[in-house]
Every structure is written in C-alpha cells, then in structure tokens.
Amino acid sequence: MRRLLLTRLLWAIPVVAVVVIVNFLLTRLVPGDPLVAIVGEYPVTPEYLAEIRHNLQLDQPLAIQLVSYLWAVMRGDLGFSFVNQQTVLSLVLQRAQASLLLLGPALLLATIVGLLFARISIARRGSGRVLLSAIVLFGFSVPVFWLGQMLIVLFAVKLHWLPAQGMASMRGVHGALATGWDFFLHWIMPGFTVGVFHVAVIARVAQASLRDAMSQDFVITARAKGISERAIFWRHILPNALLPVITVIGYNFGAALTGTIMVESVFAWPGLGTLLLNSITNRDYPVVQGIFLLSGSIIVLVNIATDLIYGFIDPRIRSGYSGGR
Amino acid sequence: MAWISGGFVVLLCMVAVLAPLLLSPDAPFQISNSVLLAPSAGHWFGTDDLGRDVLLQVIWGTRISLIVGIVSALAAGIIGLVVGAISGYCGGLADAMIMRTTEIFQVMPIFVLAALIVAMAGAGETRIIAVIAGLSWPQTARVVRSEVLRIKGLGYAEAARCLGISEFRILVFEIIPNAVGPVIAVSTLTAAFAILLEAALSFFGLTSSDTISWGSTLSTGQRLLYTAWWLSVFPGTLIFLTALAFNMFGDCVREALDPRSE
Amino acid sequence: MADILTLDHLRVAFDVQGHRVDAVSDASIRVPDGGSVGLVGESGSGKSTLARTLMGLLTTPPAVLEAKSFAVEGQSLQIGDHAAISRLRGNTFAMVFQDPLSYLNPLMRVGRQIEEAVRLHDGRAAVHHRISELLDLVHLPQRVARSYPHELSGGMRQRALLAIALACRPRLLLADEPTTALDVTTQMEILALLRELRRELGMALLLISHDLVSVAELCDEVYVMYGGRTIEHGPCREIFRSPSHAYTKSLLDAARAQRSGRKVLETRPGALSVGG
Numbered sequence: 112m113r114r115l116l117l118t119r120l121l122w123a124i125p126v127v128a129v130v131v132i133v134n135f136l137l138t139r140l141v142p143g144d145p146l147v148a149i150v151g152e153y154p155v156t157p158e159y160l161a162e163i164r165h166n167l168q169l170d171q172p173l174a175i176q177l178v179s180y181l182w183a184v185m186r187g188d189l190g191f192s193f194v195n196q197q198t199v200l201s202l203v204l205q206r207a208q209a210s211l212l213l214l215g216p217a218l219l220l221a222t223i224v225g226l227l228f229a230r231i232s233i234a235r236r237g238s239g240r241v242l243l244s245a246i247v248l249f250g251f252s253v254p255v256f257w258l259g260q261m262l263i264v265l266f267a268v269k270l271h272w273l274p275a276q277g278m279a280s281m282r283g284v285h286g287a288l289a290t291g292w293d294f295f296l297h298w299i300m301p302g303f304t305v306g307v308f309h310v311a312v313i314a315r316v317a318q319a320s321l322r323d324a325m326s327q328d329f330v331i332t333a334r335a336k337g338i339s340e341r342a343i344f345w346r347h348i349l350p351n352a353l354l355p356v357i358t359v360i361g362y363n364f365g366a367a368l369t370g371t372i373m374v375e376s377v378f379a380w381p382g383l384g385t386l387l388l389n390s391i392t393n394r395d396y397p398v399v400q401g402i403f404l405l406s407g408s409i410i411v412l413v414n415i416a417t418d419l420i421y422g423f424i425d426p427r428i429r430s431g432y433s434g435g436r
Numbered sequence: 437m438a439w440i441s442g443g444f445v446v447l448l449c450m451v452a453v454l455a456p457l458l459l460s461p462d463a464p465f466q467i468s469n470s471v472l473l474a475p476s477a478g479h480w481f482g483t484d485d486l487g488r489d490v491l492l493q494v495i496w497g498t499r500i501s502l503i504v505g506i507v508s509a510l511a512a513g514i515i516g517l518v519v520g521a522i523s524g525y526c527g528g529l530a531d532a533m534i535m536r537t538t539e540i541f542q543v544m545p546i547f548v549l550a551a552l553i554v555a556m557a558g559a560g561e562t563r564i565i566a567v568i569a570g571l572s573w574p575q576t577a578r579v580v581r582s583e584v585l586r587i588k589g590l591g592y593a594e595a596a597r598c599l600g601i602s603e604f605r606i607l608v609f610e611i612i613p614n615a616v617g618p619v620i621a622v623s624t625l626t627a628a629f630a631i632l633l634e635a636a637l638s639f640f641g642l643t644s645s646d647t648i649s650w651g652s653t654l655s656t657g658q659r660l661l662y663t664a665w666w667l668s669v670f671p672g673t674l675i676f677l678t679a680l681a682f683n684m685f686g687d688c689v690r691e692a693l694d695p696r697s698e
Numbered sequence: 699m700a701d702i703l704t705l706d707h708l709r710v711a712f713d714v715q716g717h718r719v720d721a722v723s724d725a726s727i728r729v730p731d732g733g734s735v736g737l738v739g740e741s742g743s744g745k746s747t748l749a750r751t752l753m754g755l756l757t758t759p760p761a762v763l764e765a766k767s768f769a770v771e772g773q774s775l776q777i778g779d780h781a782a783i784s785r786l787r788g789n790t791f792a793m794v795f796q797d798p799l800s801y802l803n804p805l806m807r808v809g810r811q812i813e814e815a816v817r818l819h820d821g822r823a824a825v826h827h828r829i830s831e832l833l834d835l836v837h838l839p840q841r842v843a844r845s846y847p848h849e850l851s852g853g854m855r856q857r858a859l860l861a862i863a864l865a866c867r868p869r870l871l872l873a874d875e876p877t878t879a880l881d882v883t884t885q886m887e888i889l890a891l892l893r894e895l896r897r898e899l900g901m902a903l904l905l906i907s908h909d910l911v912s913v914a915e916l917c918d919e920v921y922v923m924y925g926g927r928t929i930e931h932g933p934c935r936e937i938f939r940s941p942s943h944a945y946t947k948s949l950l951d952a953a954r955a956q957r958s959g960r961k962v963l964e965t966r967p968g969a970l971s972v973g974g
Contacts, residue, residue: 141557244687251628252676256654260658260668268665332802335753336865336866337789337866351803369545394555399551407543407544407545410545411543425804427804427846
C-alpha cells in the first residue's frame with residue numbers, strides 16, 4: 112500500500128509541474144507587459160507594480176523568472192485579486208469549497224444512478240441496450256450550461272418550484288434543518304445538471320463491468336455454495352464490478368469538475384465557475400490562473416484518492432501482485 | 437442511425453455554406469426597434485435585446501460551430517495520427533514520453549485551460565481552433581498508438597519488412613491506412629467535443645464581439661433568462677443536436693468497425 | 699445400496715444463432731450412496747456440461763435440457779427445475795472445479811468465502827470452530843483463512859475450494875477435473891486428500907476427468923463418455939482390464955503409451971455431433 116501511494120505521488124509531481132509552468136508561460140503570452148497578466152487589468156499604484164517586478168525578478172532572464180515564480184507558488188503566493196480585495200489563494204480555496212459542495216453529492220448520486228441504469232439495462236436485454244445508449248448519448252452531447260438554462264426556465268421561471276440562483280436564500284433562514292432544506296432546494300437543479308454527464312460515464316462502464324463480473328467463475332462457486340442470488344450480487348458481483356467504475360470516476364473527475372464550473376455560472380453558485388466567469392469578464396488574470404492551478408491540483412488529488420480506494424478494495428493491487436488474470 | 441445523424445450534419449453544412457451566399461453579411465447584426473419579441477410569424481425564433489433576429493443569428497452561428505468543430509477535429513486527428521504513429525512505431529523512450537504527456541492531458545481540466553489561454557491570448561476563430569486542437573489530440577494519439585501496436589504484431593508488416601521495404605514506407609503505406617477507421621471514429625467524437633467546447637467558451641464571453649455563434653447567443657440568453665427564454669432554447673437545441681449527431685455517427689463508425697458487435 | 703443420484707437419457711443442447719448444438723446427446727449415470735464413480739472422456743465429450751447440468755448451473759436459455767428421469771436420493775426431480783436443484787446445492791451436492799484461482803472471489807479472504815457456505819448450515823456461534831475444522835480437514839494451516847486467493851499456491855487454492863464445498867457436509871461431491879491445472883506432485887496430494895475425505899466423511903464422489911490414472915486410483919465404477927454419449931460403464935477393474943468399446947480401448951492404449959513414454963497420435967472421428 113505504501114509503495115502504491117509513493118508511485119502515485121511521484122506521478123502527481125509532473126502533472127502539477129506542467130500546470131504551474133503553463134501558468135507561467137501564459138503570462139508571457141499576453142500582448143504587452145507581462146505585469147498586466149500578473150496583476151490583472153486593474154488600476155494599481157506604480158509602487159506596487161515595481162514591488163511585483165522586483166519580487167518576481169522580471170528584469171532577469173526567463174529561467175530565473177521561472178524559478179522565482181515556482182518559489183512563489185510553492186509558498187502559496189498566487190498573487191492578489193484587486194477586484195475581490197483578497198489574496199488569490201484564499202479566494203480560490205474558499206470558492207472551491209462551494210464547488211465541491213455542489214459536485215460531491217452530485218457525483219455520489221450519479222454513481223448510484225449510473226449503476227442502477229447499468230443493472231436495468233442488463234436485466235432487460237433489448238430495450239435495456241437502447242435505454243443505455245440513449246442515456247450515454249444524451250449525457251455526452253448535451254451542453255450542460257444550456258441544460259441548466261432550460262431547467263431554470265421550466266422550474267423557476269414558469270413553475271416557480273425551485274430557486275434558480277445561488278446556494279442559499281437571500282433573506283436568510285434560521286435553524287439547522289431549515290438551512291439544510293434551503294441548501295437542498297438550491298442544490299437540486301445544478302446538482303442534477305452536473306450529474307447528467309456522470310451518469311452517462313458510469314452507466315457505460317458499469318454495464319460492461321457488471322456483465323463481466325457476472326460471467327466470472329467465482330460466481331459459479333458462490334451459486335454452488337447455495338447462497339442467495341441477492342447475496343451473490345452484493346458480495347461477489349458488485350465489488351468486482353466496482354473496480355473499473357472507481358478507476359473511471361478518477362479518470363473523469365477532470366471532466367466532472369469542468370462541468371461543475373460551467374453549470375455554476377448558469378446558477379450563480381458561488382464556486383470556482385462563477386468566479387472564473389467574473390474573473391474573465393474583469394480580466395482578473397491571476398484569479399483565472401489560480402483556478403486552473405487549484406482545479407488541476409484537486410483533480411490530481413482525487414486521482415490519487417481513487418487509486419488508493421482501488422488498492423483498498425483489491426488486495427492484488429495492494430500487494431503488487433501481477434499474475435493470474 | 438448513421439443515415440439520420442450523417443444527414444443532419446450534411447444539412448448543417450449546407451446551411452453553413454449557403455448562409456453567406458443568400459444573406460447579406462450584415463443581416464444577423466441588424467439592430468432594430470423590435471426588441472425582445474417572442475417567437476411569431478415575423479420572427480420565428482424571436483428577437484434579442486438589440487432587436488436582432490434570433491433565427492438569422494442561429495443560421496449564421498452554424499458556420500462558426502461547424503468550422504470550429506470540423507477543423508479542430510481534423511487538426512487534432514492529424515496531430516494525433518502523427519504522434520500516435522511515432523509513439524507506437526518507435527517505442528522506447530519516445531513512446532514512454534508521449535504516453536506520459538497524453539496521460540497528463542487526460543487529467544487536465546481542458547475547459548479551464550482553454551478559457552485561460554483564450555482569456556490571456558485573446559479570442560478569435562483561428563486561435564480557438566488552435567487551442568481546441570492543441571488540447572484534444574491525445575485521445576486520437578492513444579487510439580492510433582494501440583492500432584499501430586496491434587498491426588505491427590500482425591504478419592504482414594513483418595512480411596513487408598522481409599521484402600526489404602523501408603520502415604518508413606511500411607508505416608505510411610501498410611500500417612497507417614489500416615488505422616484510419618478508428619481515427620475517423622475518434623475524430624467524430626472529437627468534433628462533438630470541440631463544438632461543445634467552443635459553445636462553452638463563447639458562453640463565458642470568450643469570443644470577439646464581431647462574431648456570432650450559438651454559444652454567444654446563449655450567453656445573451658443567460659442574462660435574459662427570466663424575460664426571453666427563446667434566446668436560450670433555440671441555439672442550445674442546435675448545439676445539442678449537432679453534438680448528438682456527431683456522437684451518434686462516431687458510435688456507428690465504431691460499431692461498424694468492431695467485428696464483435698452484430 | 700440405494701443410489702444417491704440417477705439420471706437417465708440426459709440431453710443438453712444449446713441454441714447458437716438458430717442452430718441447435720448438442721453438447722450431451724444421450725447420457726445416463728448412476729452414483730450409489732457413498733460410492734465413487736468416475737466419468738472419463740476426452741475434452742468436448744460433454745463431461746463438464748453433464749456436471750453443470752447436475753448442479754443446475756446452466757442458464758436456460760440458451761441451454762435446453764431434457765431427461766427421461768432424474769432422481770436424487772430416490773426423489774424424482776424435473777431436470778430443468780432450478781429452484782429444486784438450488785435447494786440441493788450445498789446440502790446434498792457440492793462441486794469443485796478445474797481452475798481454482800478463477801473460481802475464488804479475488805477480493806474476499808478465503809476464510810470469509812468458507813464462512814459464507816458455513817453460515818447457511820451452522821449457527822453463528824459455531825462458525826469459527828467449523829471454519830478451522832474445515833481447514834484441518836483439507837490440511838490447510840489456519841492462517842490461510844486470513845489470506846486472499848492470489849496469495850496461495852495452486853494446490854492450496856484447490857484445498858480452499860474443497861473446504862468451501864465440504865462446508866455444508868454434502869452427500870455427493872462433484873469434482874470436475876480437480877487436478878488438471880496442478881503440477882504432478884500436487885495432483886497426487888489432492889487425489890490422496892479426496893480419498894481420505896471420502897473415507898472419513900462417507901460421502902459419494904463423482905470424479906470427472908480425462909485422466910484414467912486418477913480415476914483408476916479413486917473410483918469403484920467408471921463411465922466412459924464419447925461424443926456426448928455414455929458409451930460404456932462398469933466396475934473400474936473390469937473396464938480397464940477388458941474394455942468392450944473400441945473408444946475405451948484406444949483411450950486406455952493412449953494412457954499406457956503415455957506412461958511408457960511413447961507418444962501416440964490416434965484420434966477418432968465424430969467427437970462432436972451437430973444436429974437438429
């Protein structure tokens with residue numbers, strides 16, 4: 112297990128490094144003074160500009176600039192957002208919480224729903240296959256921001272059933288239960304919109320992996336023991352079928368986070384997506400860079416986490432066994 | 437399925453080609469006093485906040501979406517073909533490096549990176565195409581690589597080598613033609629992805645103000661969701677249907693190539 | 699002695715893309731209570747299909763089952779009646795298989811897999827005691843209960859499968875090529891174990907094998923299967939001394955030749971019958 116963790120950490124380093132270097136190179140891509148890219152298009156004092164120029168050693172060769180940039184990032188110094196009057200790091204960390212609050216439950220529910228669809232599609236041979244490919248095609252083709260808009264038009268504008276904007280009511284509610292309910296009402300539409308893509312991803316993989324697990328020989332042993340079909344499914348088929356599903360969750364987490372970012376901007380959910388939209392509009396470049404760095408890091412962490420969960424479930428991975436099947 | 441989806445794409449292409457010939461280039465930009473009209477006989481898809489006809493905008497936007505989708509899929513396909521072929525054929529260090537690179541791409545938040553690049557470097561059709569192509573080739577490269585490895589293991593590459601045909605000629609004339617099928621399948625999926633990505637970028641306001649695309653109309657619609665639903669419904673439906681058509685077509689190609697599917 | 703299993707004129711066919719292919723065309727078999735019966739034949743002769751039919755492990759469709767009569771412990775059963783057979787599984791019947799690794803769940807400790815079977819028959823309190831008893835029975839060290847299948851050797855895996863099969867104290871053990879995937883020394887160990895278990899537990903054994911030597915060592919009676927039919931049966935000694943069927947003769951010749959180190963290539967036509 113320790114070796115697995117170590118190899119995954121080693122894998123993470125180049126990924127994060129690429130993100131940081133891309134960020135650095137992009138500041139040079141902006142037409143005109145790189146300082147604009149570093150500070151953002153906001154009227155600041157010349158003293159501050161001079162300080163930044165000195166700190167990041169902008170009068171030095173590119174290689175030295177890169178080193179001092181890396182050093183700044185490693186210290187957690189991602190710059191200052193004048194639009195938000197806050198350091199970029201604290202700003203993006205704060206907004207990331209809201210994003211994960213939207214994405215986490217959506218991902219969990221989508222995984223369960225995807226597995227259900229996969230099970231149904233196997234149980235009903237012909238019509239099940241059609242249902243599954245319809246779900247997959249829909250999930251991969253629908254622009255999530257548009258789907259969000261359509262939900263708002265239907266359930267908020269026309270029917271007045273659900274709140275369309277933000278994470279909580281403006282007027283405020285009292286009590287833990289009421290707050291939770293209020294959050295849930297705000298979560299339903301964006302959560303559903305985020306989940307659609309993921310249901311498609313999970314359903315497709317789970318269908319194949321469930322079918323594969325069902326045809327394994329150990330299922331015959333279990334049946335020969337005389338235990339019930341229900342127990343065979345929950346204890347033998349499902350755990351084995353979950354392995355590829357877990358891999359795919361980690362693999363597609365980048366896409367899921369991206370989806371969240373798009374959906375947030377439609378529902379004004381106060382997370383990374385809304386921040387990204389506003390920062391692009393305000394040309395607040397350091398924040399955009401910070402969002403890229405943070406989302407890249409989150410994705411890497413989630414990938415490591417899913418690998419560890421995989422190792423936790425599968426003893427063969429844990430012990431580095433590579434023979435057999 | 438293949439006929440319906442293929443037919444839809446052909447229809448869109450015809451719209452995209454014919455629109456500039458039949459409409460004056462200013463027509464979709466024509467501002468008028470009839471602001472935010474709901475769909476009616478005069479304006480089938482309604483009008484926007486500047487009194488511009490949404491139907492004309494949608495027709496005009498077809499061009500951008502299709503060009504971005506098809507050109508970036510083509511470019512990504514070519515890059516992926518070359519890189520994947522090198523990776524699969526040469527093996528060794530080059531292969532390892534290329535595969536690591538594609539792995540990194542696969543975990544990147546592609547949309548955020550694209551938004552970052554376009555926001556910092558500036559918008560524009562060619563730039564957006566370049567960014568999308570530059571970010572979506574790894575998928576193709578992986579497919580090509582595995583195809584090359586598969587074909588390399590078959591007898592006829594070996595046979596050609598025994599005849600004294602040069603490695604380069606084997607790669608170009610024997611192996612790559614056999615990898616074309618899967619590349620087409622992946623490329624149609626890339627086209628769907630590119631169309632969605634372009635729409636998302638325009639939705640985030642990352643277009644120059646003189647272009648109209650489906651995504652930019654949706655972006656206007658976002659501001660006016662409570663008053664003018666037609667600004668969102670029509671362009672969004674078209675984005676969805678177009679991406680759907682490309683995805684369906686890609687699935688059909690893949691199924692036709694897969695000997696296991698009946 | 700009463701028969702624990704009687705099966706007359708079994709036919710098993712599969713529907714493959716509109717064609718009906720017979721895997722077993724006409725097989726009859728009888729296993730006396732506490733007796734040991736061998737079922738020999740080359741691969742493709744229908745031995746394994748027969749065993750799976752008995753265990754109710756074939757899915758219908760695509761399989762189509764017919765039998766003139768089928769009785770377990772004197773009770774008559776419908777051959778396709780999976781519900782009735784599944785009640786017998788684990789109680790009256792148990793089965794061990796050819797490739798022990800793939801027949802064990804890779805994600806579950808061996809102890810848990812044995813426990814699953816034990817739970818169906820013994821009370822909660824007795825479970826741990828019973829598991830260690832079973833491990834002793836198949837000569838596995840107690841620590842194996844905490845191991846995963848991939849951590850065991852081939853022979854140990856087969857012993858673990860045996861422990862699972864024995865958990866419910868079956869009256870009849872079906873062993874489908876239990877030694878084929880193992881190396882020679884381990885084969886001998888497993889055969890010795892099977893003999894010992896039979897003696898200690900008094901259970902009947904149906905050994906399915908293409909290896910005449912192991913059948914000769916373990917079984918009192920033998921059935922010979924060829925092309926989906928049981929073509930010959932009788933006491934082991936008799937059959938091996940004076941086979942009446944030409945196929946049995948060539949099977950024996952091949953086995954002897956193999957023993958004496960001579961390579962024999964002799965095949966007989968018509969191993970698989972395809973028809974309506």
